[in-house]
Amino acid sequence: MYCSKCGAKHDINSRFCPSCGAPINNPTSADFNQNDLRHDVTSDKSAKTEALRAYIGKNADYYINKWQIETGEVKKDSWNWAAFFLGFFWLGYRKMYSVLFALVAVFLVTDVILYALDIDGSLINSGIGMGTSVFLGLMGNYLYYLQAEKSIVKNSHQDIYLKDKIATDGGRSILGVFLAIFMIIVYIVISAFILDPVFATPEVEVIEFGYSEMDGEIDDPSSEFQPYDEIFFSFYFSSLEGGPYKVVIEKLEGTESLYDQWEDEVPPDWPGVVASMYAPEEEGDYIMKIIQDNEVVAKGEFSVE
Template sequence: MMVCTSCGVERSTEAALVCQQCGNAHFQANYKSGVMGGTLHADSVPYEHGEQLALFVGEKKKKYYFKKWDKEADKRKLTWNWAAYFLSIFWFGYRKMYKHIAIILSIVVALDIVTLLLDIGNLAVNRGIAFGGAAVIGIMANSLYKKHAEKKISEINATYSNKEQQHMALKKAGGTSWGGVGIALLAFIGYLGVFFVLATAAGRL
């Protein structure tokens, strides 16, 4: 039987990252994760990967994300992220996931081209695309963030052999950034410029 090291309550599963009773984060040697990819029920990884994941996420939100990832592992389904749903690319910027911003805006531009060429860009269609896209982001965000964190951890471990250097690099690469929000804003302004050009060329402005 595995118990929480903080409150003593029996853990729901051996792979649980967070105590469901007190919220204490577990970094046991049996913490299971696909740090190189996969799900939380993949092969077990050493102690330091759980600690590294916590360092990457940041002290303030590690319990929130560990609990979400626990649910995804136990129920084998995705969880919901309200911040990502409402803030979209700005949430990705805040979490320093810049490649995802580029992918999302590229998809949006592609959809704009299709709707402009087919002349179906009315209000109802635009709203449907917007809400549908936001819902997909809300559903996928936690899983995408975990994969992003795992990839960064793998890259940093391959670059640095010293544990202190690894921890410093993890804190720098992870956490949050208001500068990242600014990058997302600039990317969005750039998208508006592209849309203006496309809409003008299609005679929609």
């Protein structure tokens, strides 16, 4: 039972509210049987079923049949097409906010893990989305029953049910649908604009190699050279802003070992560089890295045969 003044929960036999001290006029069994409360409280053998109907409101027969209340044991798995197709919106519509928040949290935690492991999550998220739809389609009715049961327990005492309060807790909510839309938007914003920039690896441009250049572009592209060939290479800075940078060449021999390095600089308004060098005298595979502000902003591989 709840205090009419402060809303605190109290025992049905309490004379004063344990929270605010206000006197309590507790209804007795006789009170509940009075005609003026007949439509608010019921205590016959079908009282719980009627309480469930009060909680559900519209489409009560549908859920009562799905739960198979008459068997005495609630059916846990039964299909709900609305829950399958509408998902989060159905949860909001039926005021199942705790399940809604829990599923959004699952999606966010999954995104954090995928971003941290640098895994493309498009297929995984699609799978989780479909799995969520199937889960709600199959178990949504039972989850709804558990929520209705919670409300009924809160608003009953000794098989006496306050149907008006139960009906207020349950029913449908258009605002709940808007809450679901809001939660989806929050998830998208957090995932796309917070998690993605935090975990995303810096973009690395590709270095192009060739035998010649024309008008700032590689004219005769190739990644295979002879010792002492003149190698032309070009790249863009990931920020499209020049300045000082370092060129590092490593030889690939199972592991990367430093072969050569030097520093260079271009005007800040240069978005990229076209330059040349001579091929190493040693045959093998090489990787060139362009480092700016202690980060690799471009890299590419070539070989000497």
